Amino acid sequence: MSDPDALIEARMRFIYTIRSRGVTDTRVLQAMEKIDRRAFVTGIFADRAYEDMPLPIACGQTISQPSVVALMTEALQVGPRDKVLEIGTGSGYQAAILSQLARRVYSLERHRQLAQAAQKVFDALGLNNVTAMVTDGSHGLPDIAPFDRIIVTAAAEDPPGPLLAQLRIGGIMVVPVGQSDTVQTLIRVIRRDDGYEYEELRAVRFVPLVEGLGQ
Template identity: 75%
Template structure:
């Protein structure tokens, strides 16, 4: 698992060549708001967490565009507006404990960490976890715990969770993750075939079952069982 992708289209309202840091940030935030990210806490967190710190190599100059970008291990860093919309849909409280399935670059976990009490994030690729941990330390984000694990199974020893975010697409919401959600808890997960457009689902656990709300179409890397080779 790792951070996935949203709709890969060029952003005419995003940062432009020649923009200074201030102009880049203004355009970045404007693009988020124009695509439906309106929660002030989420926007503040996305302003405070510099996406540029999580994008390296050939794509560094595109860090502030509203587009997914490749990272190592064949994964991606998600489109910022999709990150914002998923975070907004979780409706995170300051005392919540959040499980993220798919650490990827660490960008999503960093944003979550500013909104809740504790983030546990897992990825099947050791390299991604190691590099994300280094970034978390560099940014002083001490409430994130990153682990190498099969995210499709969650972290049963740490459950139940107030919120669960899955940043890879499953054919159906994974049963082990549903069972690790508290009553009243929320999970946001892309559902659908890995080679097609998927639907972002918000699952709310009720006392007598689960409520499913469809949010929008997205495209994410597939949720893969087991551990990676890197």
Template identity: 75%
Template structure:
């Protein structure tokens, strides 16, 4: 896991690395991220590794940013809230749907025993895996897959995190959740405000809990062309 060492920029408003780090952690806490394990991991995993090009100077701001393939890296406070809601334990195997930049999977890898992350864009999966390798993260694997079908060859999972919005929780993902497991995902129409929900698999069925309004890119079936 990399230490927090963001590079300086010419943008005076961004402040020193220490100031950026302080603002970053303040934003997490002020938005409700209170889990000490989550905060510790997010302090150590450098978001700057996952933001490239003209937006690299904004990597430590609490805002979503564009990445390749028309996708986005979620704002850190949302990453923190979703991770906190997932309640990941050190013995858990986690499936993430929507690798994107790889930032969320890197956070999960520090909390779980094993992480599988899938994305419909081969380019995003490849680039994320390169970052994981460079960081020495040996317990996370990025794969190019249709995330709406999950990863049945590695199921069931203790935890499932979905970083793209479906109108309803996909049936294949519910089926791949272990009894007692938790899934966190946004649901709703892609052109409206969605709801982040937590699904628990209980002996008698599934329990659904609304957490907060969010806005994510839609969960799309099939593989991308890149």
């Protein structure tokens, strides 16, 4: 897609589609408008960057559907002073959106190739408040915890205990939960003084959360 007018029109349709999926938070919409998804989609799928669909990336992973990224971001209710932990960097697109809303974003990825590629895009876009790290995300980052917000972009059977423990009181986690790759529910967890409050948001479909490092 090399025609500048066609590119502008495609991006306008992109934002309209996200609005039509029920995203109303102005800050989230502005972040989606500012961060060009095309920067995170390479090769033969680059021309489909503005379509509301997941697309394949390296290491057998996917870049999530933009409307799902927006809805998860909205559910997270990120404030400008928040420290955010993301589990599953993937392409880096979700972390880049979060970088527009939070004070600091730490994104954990088990595949070195993906983390390095995402960090290059962050650097190229001047996103200085987001860092991709190669590590087993299922354990979180206990040395930097607690976090105001935690987002998990892979499905677990239950909200992971180590991550719940790293959530600040009053903090929010958004995580897909399900025992198969066909039936999953997006859950919002709020940590209270006396425990955790759970809310089911919508049906989703994500790759499974896997322990250990990738090849």
